[in-house]
Amino acid sequence: MSNSIMIQGTTSDAGKTTLVAALCRILKNRGVSVVPFKPQNMALNSAVTIDGGEIGRAQALQAQAAGLQPHTDMNPILIKPTSDTKAQIIIQGRAVSDMDAAVYHDYKTRAMDAVLDSYRRLQNQYDVIVVEGAGSPAEINLRDRDIANMGFAEAVDCPVIIIADIDRGGVFAHLVGTLDLLSPSEQNRVIGFVINRFRGDLSLLQSGLDWLEQKTGKPVLGVIPYIHGLVLDAEDALERNVATKANTKIRVAVLVFPRISNHNDFDVLRLHPDVEFFWVGPEQVIPPVDLIILPGSKNVRADLHFLRAQGWDKSIAKHLRYGGKVIGICGGMQMLGESIDDPLGVEDIPGDTPGLGYLELSTELTAEKILRQQEGVLWDLTTPIQGYEIHCGVSSGAALSRPAVYFKTVDNLKVPDGAVSVDEQVMGTYLHGLFDSKEACSAILGWCGAENIVVIDLNQLREQALDKLAACVLESINMEALNMEVLGL
Structure with a gap:
C-alpha cells in the first residue's frame, strides 16, 4: 500500500499545485512510482483524460510531472461553476448534475465515497501519492463534511504540510492562524510548513522562521524562492498581460x-x-x-x-x-x-x-x-x-x-x-x-x-519548467526528512 503526503495551503494560490508538481517530478527522477491526487477541485480549466473523462488542468500538469497520462482517479471530484450560485458536479470524470451550494453540501457524503474509491485504486498502483488540498483548511464554514482538506487527511490518515505565499504579505499570521483554527487531531497531523515565493536574502528571514518554529512546535521544512519564467498551466487564475515585446509580428x-x-x-x-x-x-x-x-x-x-x-x-x-x-x-x-x-x-x-x-x-x-x-x-x-x-x-x-x-x-x-x-x-x-x-x-x-513566425514547442517549455521547478524545490526543501519520516523511502 502506498505512502501519502498532502499539501494544504493557507490560501488559494499559495503554491499547493506547484509544490505537488515539484514533488512528483523529484520522486519520478528518483525512480519512485508516484501519482498526484486532488480529492476535490473547483476550476473551469479542465483536461480530457486517457479514460475519456475530465479533471482539473492542474492535475494533468502534475501527471506530466510524474511521467503519467492524466486519469480521472487523479481528481475524482471537479466542480465547474456555471453562475455565482450553481455549478456542474463532475464525479470521476463524468458530469452528474448541476447543484447549488446547499444541495452539494448534502451530496458530499456520496462524493466522499467516490474520492476514497479513486484513492484506494491509486494506492494499489503506485508507491507514493502526493495529494493537493483545495483553498484553505481553515475555512470554518466549509469544515462540516469536508472532503477537500483535513476531512480527507483524517479519513485516510495522511500527514500534511501547510504552504503559505510570503509574496502576499502576512505569512506568519497566515501560518499561525491556519494552524490555530484546526482541531487538535488535525494540528497533530501537520508535520511542518513551507514558505513559498520568497525574494531577497534568506538570512534576514531566519529570525522569523525561528520564532515560527518556537511558537507552533512545527518545523519549517523549506523556503522556496520566487521562481521567474515558469511555464506552468494555471488552475484558474489568468496570468497578467506581459510587458510590450519588441518587434512583434x-x-x-x-x-x-x-x-x-x-x-x-x-x-x-x-x-x-x-x-x-x-x-x-x-x-x-x-x-x-x-x-x-x-x-x-x-x-x-x-x-x-x-x-x-x-x-x-x-x-x-x-x-x-x-x-x-x-x-x-x-x-x-x-x-x-x-x-x-x-x-x-x-x-x-x-x-x-x-x-x-x-x-x-x-x-x-x-x-x-x-x-x-x-x-x-x-x-x-x-x-x-x-x-x-x-x-x-x-x-x-x-x-x-x-x-x-x-x-x-x-x-x-x-x-x-x-x-x-x-x-x-x-x-x-x-x-x-x-x-x-x-x-x-x-x-x-x-x-x-x-x-x-518563430516555432515554439509548448510541451518542451512545460518540461523545462517542471525540471527547473523540481531542481529549485530540491535545493529548498528538507527532502531527507520527508523521505525517512513520511514517505518511508
Missing part, C-alpha cells in the same frame, strides 16, 4: 468572459516572442489587433450577453470591416453562429439566444457532454493538429461545409469540424489546444497575416 486579443473556460488554450500565444498578447476583461476596450479570439465558456448564452453588454460586438464588427481576423473556440465558435438554443436548461434557464451571425450555423445545447482527445489536420489537409473536445452542444448549418479542421478516426477517416467563413476572416472550431501544435500555431498565425 502580430497582435492578438482574447476576450475574458465571466465563465471563461480552458484559457490555457492561449498559453503558447501569450508566451510567443512574435505575438503581442492581450487579455481583454470587463470594462476594457479591445485594442487595435490583428486577431480577436472568443474562448470557451461554461455558460455560453450568459457570456454572449456579457459580450454585448461590454460593446465588444460592435468592436468585433469594426475589426472585421478593417480586415481583421476572428477565431472562436468551442463556446466562442457557438457565439459566432446564428443562434444558441438551450431547450433543456443545460447551462442556464431554457431559452434561445441570437448569435453574432458571422458563421452560418446554429447550436443546440444537449445534456450529454462530448469528451474526446483528438488528432487531425487543419483545413489545408497537411498541417497536423492535436487537442481535445469538451462541450455540451451540437452545431449544424451550411458553414460546416467549409471545415476549419479535420479529425482523424481509427480508420484514418477525416471527420470535419468547425468552419471558416467564405471571406476567410472568421474561423471556429470545437478543438481545444488548437495552438499547442507548433506547426498549427505557425499556420494559423500565418493565416492572420504574420509571416516567418
Whole structure:
C-alpha cells in the first residue's frame, strides 16, 4: 500500500499545485512510482483524460510531472461553476448534475465515497501519492463534511504540510492562524510548513522562521524562492498581460468572459516572442489587433450577453470591416453562429439566444457532454493538429461545409469540424489546444497575416519548467526528512 503526503495551503494560490508538481517530478527522477491526487477541485480549466473523462488542468500538469497520462482517479471530484450560485458536479470524470451550494453540501457524503474509491485504486498502483488540498483548511464554514482538506487527511490518515505565499504579505499570521483554527487531531497531523515565493536574502528571514518554529512546535521544512519564467498551466487564475515585446509580428486579443473556460488554450500565444498578447476583461476596450479570439465558456448564452453588454460586438464588427481576423473556440465558435438554443436548461434557464451571425450555423445545447482527445489536420489537409473536445452542444448549418479542421478516426477517416467563413476572416472550431501544435500555431498565425513566425514547442517549455521547478524545490526543501519520516523511502 502506498505512502501519502498532502499539501494544504493557507490560501488559494499559495503554491499547493506547484509544490505537488515539484514533488512528483523529484520522486519520478528518483525512480519512485508516484501519482498526484486532488480529492476535490473547483476550476473551469479542465483536461480530457486517457479514460475519456475530465479533471482539473492542474492535475494533468502534475501527471506530466510524474511521467503519467492524466486519469480521472487523479481528481475524482471537479466542480465547474456555471453562475455565482450553481455549478456542474463532475464525479470521476463524468458530469452528474448541476447543484447549488446547499444541495452539494448534502451530496458530499456520496462524493466522499467516490474520492476514497479513486484513492484506494491509486494506492494499489503506485508507491507514493502526493495529494493537493483545495483553498484553505481553515475555512470554518466549509469544515462540516469536508472532503477537500483535513476531512480527507483524517479519513485516510495522511500527514500534511501547510504552504503559505510570503509574496502576499502576512505569512506568519497566515501560518499561525491556519494552524490555530484546526482541531487538535488535525494540528497533530501537520508535520511542518513551507514558505513559498520568497525574494531577497534568506538570512534576514531566519529570525522569523525561528520564532515560527518556537511558537507552533512545527518545523519549517523549506523556503522556496520566487521562481521567474515558469511555464506552468494555471488552475484558474489568468496570468497578467506581459510587458510590450519588441518587434512583434502580430497582435492578438482574447476576450475574458465571466465563465471563461480552458484559457490555457492561449498559453503558447501569450508566451510567443512574435505575438503581442492581450487579455481583454470587463470594462476594457479591445485594442487595435490583428486577431480577436472568443474562448470557451461554461455558460455560453450568459457570456454572449456579457459580450454585448461590454460593446465588444460592435468592436468585433469594426475589426472585421478593417480586415481583421476572428477565431472562436468551442463556446466562442457557438457565439459566432446564428443562434444558441438551450431547450433543456443545460447551462442556464431554457431559452434561445441570437448569435453574432458571422458563421452560418446554429447550436443546440444537449445534456450529454462530448469528451474526446483528438488528432487531425487543419483545413489545408497537411498541417497536423492535436487537442481535445469538451462541450455540451451540437452545431449544424451550411458553414460546416467549409471545415476549419479535420479529425482523424481509427480508420484514418477525416471527420470535419468547425468552419471558416467564405471571406476567410472568421474561423471556429470545437478543438481545444488548437495552438499547442507548433506547426498549427505557425499556420494559423500565418493565416492572420504574420509571416516567418518563430516555432515554439509548448510541451518542451512545460518540461523545462517542471525540471527547473523540481531542481529549485530540491535545493529548498528538507527532502531527507520527508523521505525517512513520511514517505518511508
